[in-house]
Amino acid sequence: LLTFVNYFLHCQCGRVYRASPAGDGNERNAMGLFTRTTESAPCEVEVSHRFESLHAHVKFLNGAVINPGDEVLIHGEPVMAPYGEVVREERTATITRASSLEQLWTRMTGDFEMMELCEYSFSEEVSV
Numbered sequence: 001l002l003t004f005v006n007y008f009l010h011c012q013c014g015r016v017y018r019a020s021p022a023g024d025g026n027e028r029n030a031m032g033l034f035t036r037t038t039e040s041a042p043c044e045v046e047v048s049h050r051f052e053s054l055h056a057h058v059k060f061l062n063g064a065v066i067n068p069g070d071e072v073l074i075h076g077e078p079v080m081a082p083y084g085e086v087v088r089e090e091r092t093a094t095i096t097r098a099s100s101l102e103q104l105w106t107r108m109t110g111d112f113e114m115m116e117l118c119e120y121s122f123s124e125e126v127s128v
Contacts, residue, residue: 038096043074046088049081060093069098069106 042061048054058074073094081087098106 033100036096036099036102038094041093041095043091043093044088045074045079045091046086047079047081048086049083050086051084058093061090064095067098067103068110069103071096071098 041064043064044059044061046055046057046059048056056079058072073096074091075093076089076091079087079089
């Protein structure tokens with residue numbers, strides 16, 4: 001959960017992360033093997049900083065869907081929630097859809113990036 005919150009907070013500071021809008025299908029057909037397209041979309045940012053729940057979510061108000069390899073940049077100042085509160089704000093996001101080749105690469109290498117989150121320890125037990 002903490003990794004996701006860090007992911008979101010970095011996104012709020014202007015870094016680019018993965019996302020994609022849902023369209024009528026024509027946008028995907030127009031995308032070539034190496035070309036990328038961008039568009040703007042309204043979104044709602046929710047940040048919770050409570051004892052029961054520590055989370056950050058982005059919901060695209062135009063029905064956008066997250067797909068591998070696409071990028072989203074949320075505009076505006078970082079959303080800060082004081083302890084014990086949930087803050088919701090409407091923002092604008094710039095969405096850059098990945099090319100077909102980037103989508104394929106992201107699907108193929110995504111599992112390896114997940115393995116970076118795992119930590120392995122090979123230590124012997126100490127006997128007294």
